[in-house]
Amino acid sequence: MKRNISLTLVAVAVAGAVHLAFGLSSSLPQAEIFFPKGYDSNRAEQVRSVLRSDRFQYLGGLTSYWEPEFSTTLVYDGNAQSLTAFLAALNEVKGISVRLMFSNDLSKETGSALQAGSWWAVYSHTMPDTITVRINLAAESLGRDKFELRLPKARP
Numbered sequence: 001m002k003r004n005i006s007l008t009l010v011a012v013a014v015a016g017a018v019h020l021a022f023g024l025s026s027s028l029p030q031a032e033i034f035f036p037k038g039y040d041s042n043r044a045e046q047v048r049s050v051l052r053s054d055r056f057q058y059l060g061g062l063t064s065y066w067e068p069e070f071s072t073t074l075v076y077d078g079n080a081q082s083l084t085a086f087l088a089a090l091n092e093v094k095g096i097s098v099r100l101m102f103s104n105d106l107s108k109e110t111g112s113a114l115q116a117g118s119w120w121a122v123y124s125h126t127m128p129d130t131i132t133v134r135i136n137l138a139a140e141s142l143g144r145d146k147f148e149l150r151l152p153k154a155r156p
Contacts, residue, residue: 028061
């Protein structure tokens with residue numbers, strides 16, 4: 001009898017922990033960033049305007065509520081021209097730095113939570129004024145071995 005009660009308690013604890021872990025992230029049907037409290041609302045709206053623009057094909061995203069990062073990853077599909085326009089638009093938002101990172105194949109980094117897409121826009125509370133764009137070098141839409149990216153000029 002004691003063993004059955006112990007097993008039941010362990011099962012309930014595991015189920016609760018699994019439920020809690022899944023509750024710490026949410027999928028995003030539309031491009032959205034979970035900005036920190038008190039974040040500049042004008043800047044946040046300018047960023048949202050870029051992320052939600054019809055010029056860019058949003059595939060989905062995920063916000064993770066794990067402290068301290070509270071990270072958001074947004075997945076986009078498109079060609080090199082579209083990516084260049086995306087970077088230029090983000091670069092126009094005053095107070096935001098755009099950081100580029102490259103992945104040989106984002107599909108190997110996604111697990112099952114996100115699609116690979118052509119690029120990801122990643123935001124974290126630990127770097128509140130930076131958006132990291134992770135470029136998927138394996139994306140066919142980017143041209144793979146013929147990929148050419150034109151970077152926007154730095155703001156004065």
